[in-house]
Amino acid sequence: MKPFSLLTVAPELAAWLDANAEAIDAGQELAPAILPQIGRADLFRIGVPADAGGLDGTTVDAIEAIASVAGYSLAAAFVFWGQRTFIEYVLQSQNEALRARSLPTLLRGALAGATGLSNAMKYLSDIEPLQMKATPIDDANAPPRWTLNGSLPWITNLRREGFLAAAAFDHSDGAPPSIFAIPHDAPGVIRGDDLDLIALRSSNTAALTLDGAALDASWQIAANAPAFLACVRPAFLGLQCGMSIGLARRALIAVAGSSAATRAAVADEATQLARDLDALTERLFDGIQHGTFVHAPARLFEVRIGLAAVVDAAVRLEVLAAGGRGYLRGQGGAARRTREAAFVPIVTPSIVQLKNQLAQHRPTQAA
Ligand SMILES: Cc1cc2nc3c(=O)[nH]c(=O)nc-3n(C[C@H](O)[C@H](O)[C@H](O)COP(=O)(O)OP(=O)(O)OC[C@H]3O[C@@H](n4cnc5c(N)ncnc54)[C@H](O)[C@@H]3O)c2cc1C
Structure with missing residues (x-):
């Protein structure tokens, strides 16, 4: 199985997320700290043009950044998604005055979007x-x-x-x-x-x-x-897919770190999941880069549905690999990732909603 790595998170932020992921998930004391922590690492600027105060790069880079944070904490990644998606609305808005007065504080993480x-x-x-x-x-x-x-x-x-x-x-x-x-x-x-x-x-x-x-x-x-949402939907959904990619990668990293005997028992499933995850990620990045999802949203819906299935299977495999240790609090994150994964299918657009939409779409395509 190809080893995944959790890239693009600065060491200080990675250490903070690692130390606090359980508390962020289970309690509310750290709620004020998440946005400034991510802001200090400059992650909200990724994929934002330099002349707008960003670091340049593409939406794909921003998706990778969200994936990296999701590997440590899905709650932090969801906050990141909300902030970065709001920044995308402001960037794509015709309202220049709103952009000028809100973007600097949004990019710093001083104001929440x-x-x-x-x-x-x-x-x-x-x-x-x-x-x-x-x-x-x-x-x-x-x-x-x-x-x-x-x-x-x-x-x-x-x-x-x-x-x-x-x-x-x-x-x-x-x-x-x-x-x-x-x-x-x-x-x-x-x-x-x-x-x-x-x-x-x-x-x-x-x-x-x-x-x-x-x-x-x-x-x-x-x-x-309606016109605005059709334009921002690929970024909205693509950035959201970053959460699934990061969570699935982290669960598969945990599986790869289990004992040799455990690894051998689940190797086939782990290898297949890693392949599926890579293929879906590639399809996502390709569609975002080439702008194909604006006019073919169904292809993006299929990627979102596929990623949700990979997340579900990957965290269940991690539960198998972690054994009894995974059922103890604060032992490596297997239990937390199971709870985090429960969020993936319900966040809008939910898997139920997308499956219904694809089903409605199919007869038209066939015709
Ligand atoms: C932790 C958390 C954070 C959230 N944060 C945000 C946020 O920041 N912003 C935000 O806007 N929302 C947010 N939501 C809401 C979330 O994105 C979903 O809208 C919500 O969870 C959907 O659940 P519901 O109970 O409203 O679905 P319901 O309307 O009760 O529907 C149940 C399910 O059936 C699907 N469904 C219902 N009717 C149809 C239909 N006619 N055709 C196809 N499918 C259908 C729905 O999509 C859903 O999957 C959050 C939810 C949670 C749990």
Whole structure:
């Protein structure tokens, strides 16, 4: 089996994640520390143009960076994903003023970017209506403003220290749905208590309610949400796949580190999983690099489904290889990775959702 390595994480960050992965997963004390730790290692700048304050590189480099962090802690990688995906929205937005005032603090990890767009993704797939509403404020003498109302049950990276959260809004005047960046300190913005999660507990995951918050166009990420989401979806989903790649690699590294007898018993499965993981990763990187997923999203959905299956099989193989030791707390991470892996199929777009969409797509393709 080809050995995987966990690259691109600076030694200080790697040591911090290694020492704290269990606490990050099981408790909430380290929630304030994750974003600044990743920011100090400059990982949010990867794949961001230098003239925008980044380190250049590509989205593939950013996916690799998320994968590396996921090898240590999926909770930290999910925070990373939220932040980096929000940065992608700001980069792809036409709103230059929003970019100029928010990007420097986002890239440093001093301000959290949260992406509450599961609802919008499900809306685009006809699964649920938009849960946020925008009503224009009638004032001919002032620039356009909207009153925003509604609630989203799950958003990660809602740092108590400050955040911008992206959410999509239905417009009462019949205008297309739009996406706003909601600042944490606007009147009428209410962050709920942290949700009582079974894992990833330091991820600052909570509900967000808007009760008459008033924002103007300077907070609008996109005036046409469906068109914008179609463009950012490859990055949204590709960066998310980084979490699966890193988690599966780490589980297979753990299998490779087990005793010779154990390794021999699971060698065939481990080798096949490593091959599948490599092939899916290559397909992902190729599609992202060549932009093919923008017009052929089904190919990206297949990669996401394939990676989720590899994660599931890899962590189960790690459980076999770890034996009783893996059932003890704090012994090498096998138990934690099992909990982390349970998140992979449910994060939007969920595996159920994607399988349904592919099934609907197939007759059209055949025709
Ligand atoms: C720890 C955690 C963190 C999260 N962080 C965020 C975040 O930062 N931002 C965010 O926006 N969301 C976030 N979510 C929400 C997440 O992305 C999913 O939207 C959510 O978990 C889906 O579950 P649900 O209970 O809403 O699904 P339900 O709506 O109850 O549906 C159950 C399952 O069936 C699928 N489904 C339902 N109806 C259909 C249909 N008609 N066709 C096809 N499939 C269908 C759904 O996709 C889902 O897989 C988070 C969730 C968790 C657990």
